[in-house]
Amino acid sequence: MKDTRRTRVVLGVLLVVALAMITIDYRGGAESPLRGLRGVGATVFGPVERASASVVRPVSNTFDAITDAPGERRRADRLERQNHKLREQLRSMRLDQDKAAQLQRLLGTAGMGGYEILAAQVISAGQGFEDTVTIDAGSRSGIKRDMTVMSADGLVGRVTRVGPATATVLLATDQTSSIGSRLEGSKEIGIVQGRGRRGLGGHGATPLRFQLLDAAAPIQVGQRIVTLGSQGQRPYVPGVPIGVVERIDRSTGGLTRTAYVRPFVRFTSLDVVAVVVAPPKTDPRDAVLPPKPKPPPTPTPSVSPSASPSGSKRPNARPSGSGSPSTNPSGGN
Amino acid sequence: MLNPPEASPAGRSVVAAVVIAVTLILQVSVANRLPLPGGVQPDLVLLAVVALALVAGSMTGMVTGFLAGLAADIIPPADHTIGRYALVYCLIGYLCGVASDEMDRQSVVPFFAVAAGALAGTVLYAGTGMMLGDPRAEWATVSSMVPLQVLYDVIASPFVVWAVLRATRRYERGERPRSDTLAVPAARYRAMSGRG
Numbered sequence: 433m434k435d436t437r438r439t440r441v442v443l444g445v446l447l448v449v450a451l452a453m454i455t456i457d458y459r460g461g462a463e464s465p466l467r468g469l470r471g472v473g474a475t476v477f478g479p480v481e482r483a484s485a486s487v488v489r490p491v492s493n494t495f496d497a498i499t500d501a502p503g504e505r506r507r508a509d510r511l512e513r514q515n516h517k518l519r520e521q522l523r524s525m526r527l528d529q530d531k532a533a534q535l536q537r538l539l540g541t542a543g544m545g546g547y548e549i550l551a552a553q554v555i556s557a558g559q560g561f562e563d564t565v566t567i568d569a570g571s572r573s574g575i576k577r578d579m580t581v582m583s584a585d586g587l588v589g590r591v592t593r594v595g596p597a598t599a600t601v602l603l604a605t606d607q608t609s610s611i612g613s614r615l616e617g618s619k620e621i622g623i624v625q626g627r628g629r630r631g632l633g634g635h636g637a638t639p640l641r642f643q644l645l646d647a648a649a650p651i652q653v654g655q656r657i658v659t660l661g662s663q664g665q666r667p668y669v670p671g672v673p674i675g676v677v678e679r680i681d682r683s684t685g686g687l688t689r690t691a692y693v694r695p696f697v698r699f700t701s702l703d704v705v706a707v708v709v710a711p712p713k714t715d716p717r718d719a720v721l722p723p724k725p726k727p728p729p730t731p732t733p734s735v736s737p738s739a740s741p742s743g744s745k746r747p748n749a750r751p752s753g754s755g756s757p758s759t760n761p762s763g764g765n
Numbered sequence: 766m767l768n769p770p771e772a773s774p775a776g777r778s779v780v781a782a783v784v785i786a787v788t789l790i791l792q793v794s795v796a797n798r799l800p801l802p803g804g805v806q807p808d809l810v811l812l813a814v815v816a817l818a819l820v821a822g823s824m825t826g827m828v829t830g831f832l833a834g835l836a837a838d839i840i841p842p843a844d845h846t847i848g849r850y851a852l853v854y855c856l857i858g859y860l861c862g863v864a865s866d867e868m869d870r871q872s873v874v875p876f877f878a879v880a881a882g883a884l885a886g887t888v889l890y891a892g893t894g895m896m897l898g899d900p901r902a903e904w905a906t907v908s909s910m911v912p913l914q915v916l917y918d919v920i921a922s923p924f925v926v927w928a929v930l931r932a933t934r935r936y937e938r939g940e941r942p943r944s945d946t947l948a949v950p951a952a953r954y955r956a957m958s959g960r961g
Contacts, residue, residue, distance in 0.1 A: 457846045477841055478841055485794050561891075561901035562843070628804075
C-alpha cells in the first residue's frame with residue numbers, strides 16, 4: 433500500500449485531534465471538559481470488565497495453582513475429565529471459603545475502627561505507569577469520589593473515579609498519591625507517598641516513602657504508621673493502618689526526614705477490598721493496628737492483646753485487637 | 766503490496782474493532798494483574814495495533830491505533846491525560862504500516878518490526894508523560910521500566926501476532942477463499958510466531 437497523500441492527511445488530522453485532547457484534558461484538570469468521555473468509558477467498559485473478571489478468575493487461579501506447584505501441570509494432564517470436574521468444584525469451594533475468611537477479617541478490622549464498609553472485588557488494573565485498579569462497585573452501590581479503600585490488612589488507596597457499576601481506585605503506591613499520616617503512639621505527623629509500580633519495581637519491600645514533617649521528631653525502625661484522617665474524613669478516614677517503618681534516611685539538613693515504609697497490604701495480590709462508606713464517629717487512633725508482633729515475654733497466648741504496648745498509653749473506648757472483633761461491624765450508624 | 770480498503774472495508778474494520786476490544790479487556794483484567802518481576806506488564810494493545818498495521822497497512826494501522834488508544838485512555842482504571850495513548854498508538858500504527866511496505870519477505874524482519882514498534886511506543890508514551898510533567902513518568906522510573914517492558918513485549922508478541930492473524934485470516938477466508946493479498950504475510954507471520 434502506498435503512502436498516499438490521503439493517508440498523510442488523515443494521520444495529520446488524527447495527531448492534531450490527539451494533541452488537542454491532551455491539551456484540553458491537561459489544562460482542564462479535574463474539571464476537564466473531556467471527563468464525560470471517561471464517564472462513557474466507565475459505562476461501556478465497566479460491565480464488560482466485571483463479566484471478564486468472573487471469567488478470568490478461575491483461569492488465573494489455575495495459573496496460580498500451576499506456578500505454585502510445578503508438578504501440578506503434569507498431574508493435571510493425566511487426570512480424567514470427571515476428575516477434572518471434581519477438582520474444579522473443590523477449588524471453587526475452597527475459593528469461596530477463602531473469600532469468606534477474607535471478608536470475615538475485613539469485617540473484624542472495620543468493626544474495630546467503627547468504619548462502615550462496603551466490600552468489593554478488584555477486577556482490573558491500570559496500564560503504563562499508573563498504579564490504579566478497578567473495583568466492582570460503583571455509584572449504584574453508593575460509592576462516591578474520595579472514599580477510603582482498605583483491606584483487612586490496612587490502607588489500599590482512595591476512590592478517584594466512579595462509574596455506574598465500577599470505580600477506579602488510586603493505590604497508595606502510586607506516585608501521585610500522598611496521604612496524611614501519623615506515627616503510632618505519638619502525634620508526629622507526616623506524608624506517605626507512593627513510589628510506584630505496586631512495590632514490584634526497584635523499591636523492593638518499601639514501595640512507600642514517609643516524610644516526617646518535624647525533622648527533629650523521634651522516629652524508629654519498626655514504628656507503625658496510620659492515616660491521620662483528612663478534613664471532613666475525605667479522602668482518608670483516620671486510623672487505618674498503613675505500614676511499618678523499615679528504613680530511615682540518615683541525610684540531615686532538610687526540613688523533613690524521610691523514612692521508607694513497608695505496607696501492611698500486599699499490593700500485588702489485591703482481591704477483596706472494602707470501601708469506607710461512612711467514617712467512624714470517633715477517631716480510632718491506634719486501635720485498628722494489628723497486635724504488635726513482639727516476642728512475647730509471657731508465653732501465654734490467651735492474654736488479651738489490649739495489654740500490648742501499642743494502645744495502652746491511651747484510654748481507648750474499644751478493646752484494641754481483642755481476639756474476637758466486635759460482632760457488630762457496622763457500628764458507625 | 767496490500768490494499769486492504771478493497772477487501773470489504775466494513776468487515777475488516779469490524780474484525781479490527783473486535784480484536785482491539787478483546788485485547789483491551791485482556792490487558793486490564795489479565796495482563797496488568799500479573800505480578801511479573803520488575804512491576805512491568807506487556808502492552809498487548811500496542812502489540813495488537815502493530816500487528817494490525819503490519820497486516821493491513823498504514824491507513825488501517827493509524828485509525829485503529831487512534832481508536833484503540835482513545836479506548837485505552839478512557840477504560841476504567843486509566844488515570845492519565847486523555848489522548849496520550851491515542852497519540853502514541855496512532856503514530857506507531859502509521860509507522861508500522863509504512864514499514865510493512867518496505868519489508869521484504871524474510872521472516873525475521875517482522876519480528877524486529879514488532880520489537881521496534883514496542884520500543885518506540887513505550888518510549889513515546891513515557892515521553893508524553895515527561896512533557897506533561899507527570900510525576901509518574903520520572904526519569905528513574907522510565908529508565909528502569911522501558912527496557913523490561915520492551916523485553917516482555919517481545920516475549921508476548923508472537924502470541925498476540927498469531928492471535929491477530931488468526932482473527933483477520935478467518936474473516937478473510939470466509940469472505941474470499943483464495944486471497945493472495947493476505948496469504949504472503951500470513952505465512953510470513955506464522956513462520957515468525959513459530960520461531961518465537
